[in-house]
Structure formats: structure tokens, C-alpha cells
Amino acid sequence: MAGIYILGIESSCDETAAAVVRSGEKLESNVVFSQIAAHQLYGGVVPELASREHLKAIVPVVRRPLSDAGQTYQSVDALAVTQGPGLAGALLVGISYAKALAFALDKPLIAVNHLEGHIHAVLLEERQKDDREIGFPVLALVVSGGHTHLYLASRPGAAGWSYRNIGHTRDDAAGEAFDKVAKLLGFGYPGGPIVDRLSEHGDPTAVKFPAAQLKHRDRNDKGDDGSAPRFDFSYSGIKTSVLRYVEVHGLQPSIEARRRALAGIEKPRLEDYLLHCDRQTLNLVASFQRAIVEDLAAKTLAAARACDVATLFVTGGVAANNELRQRFEEMAAMDGLPVYFPSRPLSTDNAAMIAAAAYPKFLAGEFAAGDFSAEAGMRL
Ligand code: KG4
Ligand code: ZN
Numbered sequence: 428m429a430g431i432y433i434l435g436i437e438s439s440c441d442e443t444a445a446a447v448v449r450s451g452e453k454l455e456s457n458v459v460f461s462q463i464a465a466h467q468l469y470g471g472v473v474p475e476l477a478s479r480e481h482l483k484a485i486v487p488v489v490r491r492p493l494s495d496a497g498q499t500y501q502s503v504d505a506l507a508v509t510q511g512p513g514l515a516g517a518l519l520v521g522i523s524y525a526k527a528l529a530f531a532l533d534k535p536l537i538a539v540n541h542l543e544g545h546i547h548a549v550l551l552e553e554r555q556k557d558d559r560e561i562g563f564p565v566l567a568l569v570v571s572g573g574h575t576h577l578y579l580a581s582r583p584g585a586a587g588w589s590y591r592n593i594g595h596t597r598d599d600a601a602g603e604a605f606d607k608v609a610k611l612l613g614f615g616y617p618g619g620p621i622v623d624r625l626s627e628h629g630d631p632t633a634v635k636f637p638a639a640q641l642k643h644r645d646r647n648d649k650g651d652d653g654s655a656p657r658f659d660f661s662y663s664g665i666k667t668s669v670l671r672y673v674e675v676h677g678l679q680p681s682i683e684a685r686r687r688a689l690a691g692i693e694k695p696r697l698e699d700y701l702l703h704c705d706r707q708t709l710n711l712v713a714s715f716q717r718a719i720v721e722d723l724a725a726k727t728l729a730a731a732r733a734c735d736v737a738t739l740f741v742t743g744g745v746a747a748n749n750e751l752r753q754r755f756e757e758m759a760a761m762d763g764l765p766v767y768f769p770s771r772p773l774s775t776d777n778a779a780m781i782a783a784a785a786y787p788k789f790l791a792g793e794f795a796a797g798d799f800s801a802e803a804g805m806r807l
Contacts (some may be wrong), residue, residue, distance in 0.1 A: 431789060432496075432503045435463055435782025436489060438521030439467075439513025439541050440572070441472045443484040444778035447496040447503065451547070451786030456495035457772070457779045460484045463617065470610050478516035485524050492778075500532055507785030508796075510538040511805030512573065518801035526797070528692035535784040538795040541776075542576060542807040543588070545569045545742040548769040548780035552743060560735030562765070564591075568727045570751075571743030571776075572617070572752050575660045575723070577730055578807065587787040590807050593730060597641065601719055602745045604662040608669050608715055612678075612708060613686035614700065622716055623702065623748050624697050629713030631750075636718040643793035660732040672711060687723035716750055724754045731764055739766040747774040 430449040436443040441462040447455040463479045466472050493499060508525035511518055522538075529536035546567045553561060563582040563794035568591075571576075577594035599607065602619055609618025614625075638659040673679060685703040689695050704712075723745075731739055741755050746768050773779060788794075 431500055431505070431786065433505050433507050433537070433782040433789065434489070434493065434498075434503045435539075435778035435780075435785060436485075436506065436508045436521045436525050437480045437541070437544070437776060437778040437781050438485065438511045438517050439511070440517060440776060441477050442765075442776040443481050443488045443521075444776060445489040445492045446610065446777065446779035446782050447492050447498055448551065448779055448786070449470055450781035454555065454779050455498070456492035457777060458488055458491045458495070459772070460488045461707075467616055467654045471606065472514075474514045474516055477514055477518055481517055481520035485520055489524065489528075492645065502532065505535045505537060505785065505789050506800075507539050507781050507788075509541045509544065509582045510799065511802035512541055513591075513683050513801075515801050515803040518803065521632065522801055523592040523647075530797075535789070536795045537788045538799050539781045539784045539788070539795065540805055540807045541781075542574060543568050544780035545591070546580070546590075546740060546771075547741045547765050547784035548773040548777070549742050551779060551783035552773060553767055554770055564734065564736045565631050565738045565740055565741065566727070566731045566734060566736040567740040568723065568746075569743045570601050570723060570741065570745040572606060573618075574599050574741050574743065575600045575662070575770075577658055578726065578805070579734055579736070583787060585791070587663035587791045587793065592807065593656070593734065594726065595659040595661060598661050599661070599666060601662055601723060602743070604719060604743065605668050605716075606636060607666050607703070608712075609670065610727065611673065612664075612671060612712065613682040613689065615689060615695075619748065621700060621744060622712055623750070625700055625709060625712040626716040626750060628704075629706075629709030629711070631713040631717035633710035634672060634714035636665050636714065638718075638722065639664050640737060656730075656733055658726050658733075660722065660726060662719065662722075665715065668713065669715055677706065678691065681708070716748070720748070720751045722756050723751065724758050728758050728762060728764075731759075732762065736764070739764050741766060741768050742774060744775040747771045800805060
């Protein structure tokens with residue numbers, strides 16, 4: 428079928444990924460190679476190790492979605508790659524390979540912001556489902572291991588999409604808080620999926636966490652004229668509260684025992700985690716998740732009301748969380764606001780979102796200059 432086929436490449440953190448998307452609306456193939464096993468030993472992502480793992484994986488990972496989609500290097504119309512934000516060394520692997528391919532094949536190359544990619548994961552799947560019109564303005568919450576950002580997007584014009592950041596985290600990202608708390612409690616990495624599943628077994632009202640108080644404007648908001656309302660987040664306080672709870676209630680010996688027990692199991696299942704978890708810990712985990720979800724949902728819905736948006740997107744790794752999805756759906760329904768999430772495989776890092784975000788740039792002729800490079804702290 429006719430259309431514009433874009434081969435997307437993503438290597439910003441601990442997933443090497445490639446995908447083929449047709450005209451920004453049809454996912455033809457999607458390959459994600461996770462490095463979790465390599466980093467698990469260290470309890471988190473080790474940047475140097477991530478670069479080395481990307482180097483090993485990039486050639487076979489990029490080749491696979493082409494054959495899965497019945498495409499070849501020659502038949503695709505363009506390549507797209509994540510420019511940032513992310514780990515500089517990891518980004519460079521994807522960028523260098525994409526540049527070399529684009530040069531050798533004489534194809535255009537499109538540089539994509541990873542955060543814009545997460546937003547386009549939602550659009551890709553909505554276009555794929557049916558022809559429901561998306562109402563503008565859209566408020567998008569990008570909530571992942573590195574980011575907790577709120578963006579306002581109005582109807583895209585000929586020059587493509589534009590975004591206004593109206594909120595971000597002042598310290599830890601929500602996913603980072605999940606990962607740090609899971610590590611602290613001896614559950615391993617990554618923490619989000621484990622906390623998600625364990626929380627169903629605990630009482631989310633058992634432990635009360637104080638809500639984060641953000642009294643002052645963020646001094647790092649360069650270019651912010653101070654007149655627009657902001658909806659910032661903060662999650663390092665809750666992590667400290669969990670640590671304090673552990674100390675006050677003497678949970679350290681049981682955490683050490685759990686850490687040792689789980690280290691001896693190659694791929695722990697839910698039953699393994701439950702077996703090494705007492706009620707108090709399950710309640711702590713469930714209460715922690717409840718506090719994060721309530722804060723994310725309350726602040727995002729407040730922003731949606733204040734900005735009178737027509738649609739809400741929730742995307743990024745943490746958007747895979749069951750309680751979060753449920754709570755956002757309930758709260759958005761109360762406001763009569765449609766809320767969209769990506770499917771779970773497209774919530775976490777992938778290259779389909781990069782290829783999808785590249786399509787409007789392809790149409791606008793927005794191609795990367797030959798000397799572009801990784802931008803670890805890239806903003807959207
Ligand atoms: O978007 P992503 O794959 O990578 C970044 O751009 O950061 O997000 C990864 C983050 C990790 O912090 C992980 O713990 C979190 O998303 N995550 C979850 C869930 N699945 C992944 N957090 C809560 N619940 C989940 N089910
Ligand atoms: Zn991401």
C-alpha cells in the first residue's frame with residue numbers, strides 16, 4: 428500500500444529499539460531489545476554499560492523490523508532517530524548508526540525529541556484504532572523514569588506540532604521514585620512494574636504520606652515570564668518518607684533477607700516477591716503508589732481544568748501502571764474529558780513513537796543537518 432515508510436531508531440536509555448511506521452498512523456513492525464538483565468546486577472542503569480549494550484544490539488535490532496514489515500533499507504522513505512534527552516553515550520550509538528545508514532542509502536534523516544516521541548505513541552495508536560477526531564488543545568502528561576512533564580499542544584499547523592511546557596518535576600521523576608523505592612525495599616530494578624503488581628496485595632490507605640508543598644516558582648524556568656500558571660511536581664520527599672518509615676519500623680533486616688533471597692532467583696515471579704514480603708511492606712508499597720498516583724492525577728486534572736483542554740494524553744513508562752490508568756480514567760470522566768494512553772508496549776521506550784513523531788517533520792521537510800549530535804538535556 429502506498430504511504431511514507433519511516434524506519435525509527437531509539438537508544439536513549441536502556442532499550443535498543445527500531446520500528447517501521449507507515450505515514451505516522453500504521454505500526455508495521457516494532458522491535459525492542461531490553462537491557463534490563465545487564466543492569467539488574469547493579470540495581471539501576473549504568474551509562475557506560477548501556478552504550479556498550481547498544482553497540483552490540485544496534486545492527487540486528489535495526490535489521491529485524493525491516494524484514495518483519497516486508498521492507499528493506501532501500502525501500503523505506505526516511506530514517507528517524509532520537510536526538511535527546513537521554514544518556515549521551517547511548518544516544519550517540521543510535522545517532523551514529525542512523526547517520527551512517529542515511530548517508531550510505533542517500534535517504535533523509537529526521538532527528539526526534541524523545542519526549543515528543545512519547546506523545547506521538549498515543550497519536551499513532553489512536554489513528555490506528557478509528558477515525559475519532561482528537562479535540563484540541565491537548566494536555567499531555569509524559570511520565571517516565573527521567574521525566575514528569577506537562578505539555579500543552581494546540582492544533583498542529585503547516586509547520587507541524589508545537590508544545591508549551593506548563594509543569595515539570597522539581598526533583599525526582601515519578602518513575603525514578605518508583606525505581607528508588609523498589610531498590611530501597613530490596614525488590615530490584617526496574618521498580619515500577621514490581622510495585623504496580625505488589626500494590627494490589629496491600630492496603631493503600633495504611634500509610635499516610637504528606638503531599639509535596641511547592642510554594643515558590645522554579646528558579647530554573649528560564650524564559651518563563653512568571654505570569655502563566657505552573658503545575659510542577661516533586662517526588663523526592665515521598666522517597667525520603669519511605670526511607671524514614673523503614674528506619675522507624677525497623678524493616679532493614681527483612682529487606683536484607685528479601686534482597687538475598689531474590690538475588691538467588693533468576694527471574695523472580697510475583698509469587699516469589701509475595702513470598703518474601705510481609706503485610707507491613709505490602710501496605711507500604713501500596714500506600715506509596717497511591718500517593719504518587721493521586722498527586723499525578725490531581726495536578727494533571729487541575730492543569731486540564733485551568734487550561735480548558737479538550738483532550739488528555741498520559742504517556743511514558745509510568746503510564747503502564749494499572750492504578751494510574753484507572754484513577755486518571757475516573758477523574759477525567761468526572762470532568763467529561765477524554766483521556767488516552769498508549770498500549771502498554773508503547774508506553775515504555777520504543778522506536779515506533781520516534782518514527783511516528785518523525786512523520787509530520789518529513790511532510791514539513793524538517794530534516795537533520797549532517798553535523799547534528801546527541802543532546803542529553805534536550806528540551807521540548
Ligand atoms: O519511558 P520509559 O520506558 O523510559 C524513560 O524514558 O525513562 O520509562 C521507564 C520508567 C521506569 O522508571 C519504570 O520503573 C517505569 O517507567 N515503569 C512503571 C511501570 N512500568 C514501567 N512505573 C509504574 N508502573 C508500571 N507498571
Ligand atoms: Zn521514555
